[in-house]
């Protein structure tokens with residue numbers, strides 16, 4: 143007999159306990175729909191609230207970058223160590239095993255190369271393809287103050303609209319032209335514009351002075367960009383400082399894959415980001431893991 147027909151009233155509705163209404167763990171993300179929050183939770187770890195992203199999308203404008211000549215050999219072994227991977231659909235389909243369960247942050251802008259004006263980008267991925275690949279987020283460069291500023295902002299807002307249609311968050315990357323000042327004032331401006339115009343999270347550079355104000359004035363999570371290769375201790379210190387000042391994670395490329403021991407470096411960065419390990423200790427960890435590998 144079906145339960146409905148039995149007329150039994152033995153259910154326990156726990157009427158004395160209010161229904162749980164948990165806020166989502168990420169800054170500025172409470173008003174997002176379930177699918178978008180779920181995708182963000184593939185990038186940011188719900189237990190720490192932070193993310194270690196590995197950026198390998200450099201080839202979309204500069205070809206086979208040092209350390210990325212063979213992603214099958216250099217990057218695939220690192221996959222279990224990153225929460226999310228930022229890359230192009232070409233590298234994803236050709237090289238990344240579909241058994242990878244971390245978040246995919248898909249490079250969705252392109253159209254310029256290092257041989258020309260970098261800010262002259264277009265949207266380079268159809269949203270249908272992003273859905274087909276079941277990515278966790280799509281990402282686009284925003285060139286505030288650059289030659290094609292307005293076009294790059296429009297790329298972002300268009301992707302935000304498409305992302306809302308299918309529940310895919312947008313990561314805006316604040317790209318800095320060669321001649322532009324990299325200070326907190328500039329990054330406050332750039333990050334705030336990206337968030338105001340709808341990006342669900344923003345990638346930006348660390349600055350020695352005032353990074354906390356960049357984070358504080360941005361209503362969505364900020365992930366710290368890695369930038370050019372630094373000595374390991376400097377990269378770990380930069381990541382630790384960014385986390386201490388409120389960043390929700392890091393998205394590092396060259397400082398990982400150009401390191402002498404990329405897997406060891408990634409593990410050290412994980413400790414800094416998720417467990418707030420002091421940089422000196424993380425450096426010791428890096429060195430001992432590197433030594434073990436020999």
Ligand code: R5P
Nearest residue numbers: 197199200368369394395396
């Ligand atoms: C472009 O600016 C991209 O975001 C990069 O290709 C990449 O993500 C940069 O990573 P990193 O500076 O840490 O090597």
